[in-house]
Amino acid sequence: MLRFIPLLPFVGFLINLALGRRLSKRISGAVACLAMFGAFLVSAWSVWTLVQMAPDSRGIVDRVAPWIESGALSIPFTLRLDPLGAVMVLVVTGIGFLIHLYSTAYMHEERDSEYARYFSYLNLFAAFMLVLVLGANFPVMFVGWEGVGLCSYLLIGFWFSKKSASDAGKKAFIVNRVGDFGFLLGMFMVWVQFGTLDFQAVAYQAGRLPPETVFGTLSIATLLLFVGASGKSAQIPLHVWLPDAMEGPTPVSALIHAATMVTAGVYMIGRNAVLFSHAPDTMAVVAGIGVATALMAGTIGLVQNDIKRVLAYSTVSQLGLMFVAMGVGAFAAGIFHLYTHAFFKALLFLGSGAVIHALAGEQDIRKMGGLRRELPVTYWTFLIGSLAIAGFPLLSGFFSKDEILWKAFSGGHTTVWAVAVVASLLTAMYMFRLVFLTFHGKRASAGSGAHAADASHAVAGHAQAGGGGKADHGHTNHAAHLHDAPPAMAIVLILLAAGSVVAGYIGVPRVIGGSNRIEAFLEPSFAVPGIEAGMPGEAAGEASVAAKPAEAAEAPLTTAGASHAEAPQGAEGAKAGEGGTELTLMAFSIGIAFTGIGLAAYFFLNRRDVTDRIAASFAGVHRLLLNKYFVDEAYDAVIVQPIYRVSERGLWKIVDAGLIDGAVNTAGESVSGWSAVLRLLQTGSIRAYALSIFVGVVVILGYYVWR
Amino acid sequence: MGTELLLFYLFGGVAVAASLLVVLGRNPMHSVLLLIVSFAALAALYITLDSPFAAVIQIIIYAGAIMVLFLFVVMLLNAHKEDEDVAAGGPAMKKPLYMGAALAVVLAAELVWALLRAARAQDDLLIGGASPDAAAIGSVRGLGQLLFTDYAFAFEVTSILIIVAMVGAVVLAKREL
């Protein structure tokens, strides 16, 4: 049954691929959307069946086919749905479907063939993403992993005729290669260590080991895996590709580069929770990187002027937060935030898409302003999204983010917590800077903006990354007069807004009367698997036995593992004790959110002059932030240029032109030379040929005679 | 024994003489006819070898079909005499050819040697002593069974070969395609 979840989008992809250029927009769009919707229904159904099962033995397995069988290595192509996967699947198919719907309107101005191409890519992405999520072992997941990488490349470079777009695509692809390399190595180490690649088997065996106190195999493996994760999820130092990825169509940014694909890293760590929680060093690294990324991205986001780039950096920083959660062992919290974030970040991107749509491809927020009245739907939905991400009380973002912060604090990582708090403050600030600059105040220069858009459109390719008027969207024909999102978009926006409001309520913390249902739901996925790992009985028994010391050792680290599953009331007691602190922290983070909003209001709504003055006085810092800490430049200087030089001077001029071509040419010339000699044998006289044959016969026979 | 040997020398001599004349004669027509004679002699030898079927085949197919074909061509092109050394190579061409002829003699020697050795090797795998019963070999029935069981595949392939040859001959000889 599970196999149909990825299969449906894949079929849609095939259809649009095969006869896309013959189908009308309506049909190809319908095909894609229906495929996604079907996938959504199937996954909803299977999740429902999953929920029916006993809490700690939830899991649906679909053995599609034996795949790689070689000696000890046996990798079946198996799909498994467990609580973690369930959340991801719902996010991917549900939000994926909404974004497909949105795209039908957003991409409407493309040519039919382009339109079909877009949707075929989108479907393909969904298929691969679902394989990634459902894969029951590393290689299957890796298939999805690479597949989504490919689709991301294709979709970022969708307008490949625009150089910046194709460059961004290549950049994303190459940076992801680095990460994937790490992933592969990690996979190999896991294989060497455990002799299996099935997630549950690995988790089971890892659960039996004591957590590494010293830096050892597990740490290396997990670190390598984390490299992969950070590549896919744009963490330092591999975060550079994500902002550029905004060259792609906005729905793509929403789906791939905000909601689903970039969270694959987080998901992967969650998938290997047991493994990671046995490698404290790695966990520390994860937390550190995460928080650093969150802070850095937040600061950058504060000064960017491209609406989508701001969102991109916000995505990066949110991903950072998720990694913090992972790092402190609050896997459930991380996934929870991933889930809520999918809603409001998709919402925000689509909203920005609506804005860009309305402004004829204008993306520079300095040229916007006062759109509140022209685009009410967009405005309100966008506002809700911003509030949610800023952690406004009782919106989804509030619960998830607060959960992370609390877990970090209660886990004893106070520094991490502190930085994370700052990051969330920044989040509130840049988000509302965005809101105010875009929708409030007075219109800076709408017409000129539109015209600039047209101009820049006419001069394709002049638009460099980060520049204004990047003409993401192919509107040319409407000028200053604005129109709100067309119905398809509007519906999606409203749905997502509703989602961002309510999505959090499956994870209301206990202290405020909620029963953190999602956590309870997710925990089994992070616990050391028991029977359902498909282990023989007695092995399962000793598994549960072996699990205990492991958790005991984990205790200082995290509240992960089966502790909840085993002794909820004990956990309750513990929580009751901590309750006061948690409430305080909650109040504190609420305060943070409001502070951020207020500061944003002060700086970007009332006192723009102050802002400019600050920016002027801290010109250096400002330029630093504006140029994203010069990371790209650094990479260019440290990695790209040397490689380029070596390739040009050494590999090309010497190795290729010198050795290889030389060898080939010499071979060719020698052949022609020899044949010039041998040509003399070709007298063209039949009997001469016969004679030569005959001599051969005589000689050979003679050899046998005189032997 | 004596008569058989006598027959062998008689027909063998005829065959060799005829073949030599075929090879040395200058008139293609005569060559063709002499070749038929040598075929006939060989057929006779086949009969002494208890292979009447082979003999008859030899006559029917070789003498009756292939040679008629040659005869036709000779008659159509009426190449009475083979043209003298107007060859492009001219005398220069001759040397290697005489060398080839000389080599042919060498080859004959080598062949005799090799075949005799093969014959000696043959002796130990004789079936049923020095002279197996003639009926076993001579009977057309046995031959047919062999042909359509063990050699069935080869037989089919031959038929394909024949078809290809037919088509090829037609295509080649057609004046304009």
Place this chain on the structure above:
Amino acid sequence: MVPLEHYLILSAILFATGTIGVFLRRNVITMLLSIEVMLNAVNLAFIAFGRTIGSADGQVIMFFVVTVAAAEAAVGLALVIALFRHRETLNPDMFTSLKW
């Protein structure tokens, strides 16, 4: 019963005769004839062997050889006719345009 060797020597002589013909004659038809002579020599050897070891395989192979010879003659003569049509000669030394 004539010993096998006699037949073998005879066939060797015939074969050599055929080869001589291939080289001495300046007439494509005669060359083809010589080739037929060679084929017959081979047939003789086969049948003689088959007789000696008392199996009919020799004759079967002879049968195939004959068939192949027929095919060869058909195609070869067709070629001869085509050549004669273009070159007005049967002298193989005139057909030297196979050269570069």
Place this chain on the structure above:
Amino acid sequence: MIPLYIAQFGIILAVFGLLLVAAAIMVYSERKVAALIQQRYGPYLVGPKGMLQPIADVIKLIFKETLRPKGADRILFMLAPLISATAAFTAFAVVPFGAETDLFGLIDHKISLQVADVNVAVLVLFAVTSVSLYGIVLAGWSSNSKYSLFGALRSASQMISYELSYGLSLASVLVVANSLSLTDVVNAQSGNWFGFIPRWFVFLQPVGFVIFMIAGVAETNRSPFDFPEAEQELVAGYHTEYSSTPFMMFFLAEYINMVTAAAVATDLFLGGWHGPWLPVYLGWIWFLVKIGAILFFYIWMRWTLPRLRYDQLMTFGWKVLLPLAALNLIVTAAGVIYFGN
């Protein structure tokens, strides 16, 4: 009690003589029948009812001068008629014309009434026929005249073309008789079906018989297939240039070939010497009767039917007769397999 080889020799001589006589009779009867059909008298001066006419012809031919055209190939020109005649005689060697007999106790054990009882008789017949072709071809080529050449070419191609159908129709009979020896074939036709229908293969193989007859006519270059000596087109075809004895040999060969063909047809299809009322040792009478009938049929055809066109002949041979014969053979083989003889 005379030794065997003498008996054999006697038979050979008898066959030889009989063939000569038969040829003479054929010449005579042909002219008579022709006259009959054309409402003439035909030969009637020489001997009673002109019966000695053939002998007169022979004598005349023998005493004529032998001419050899300029530029004719001396050897081959003389060789050709010999080949034809020899082949004609040889062909009959394997044709049995009577039941096995001990010649009224003259010899100790039975011999069959034929020159040589080869177990591949039919194939031998073929071989000889294909050789007899050379007589005609060589005659045409060696006499260095275009008429002869054309006649030769025609007869050669015609004989080759029809030999295939000839062989196939014959093969189907062999399949039924399950033997290659003509004697066995004949013996397979002894007895009757339902007591009154003789088990002749003509009833089993009607199609084969028709094909065999037509092909036989073509093989013997008789009208309506007598292109090799189509008078109106090629004077006298391959023997245009011949005179006196050589010519006589061709003449002889032609008629002997007819007789042979008739004999073979009789053996294969008409049950050879088997027939009602007569004792077995007189079977040869039946044989002669049947041959006579077939020969009369030949002559009859010759003087009744017009000559076709050459291309028609070829088209008919290759596109009608050959496929038909092949089909017939296949059907026959299937039947034999199905009914198991």
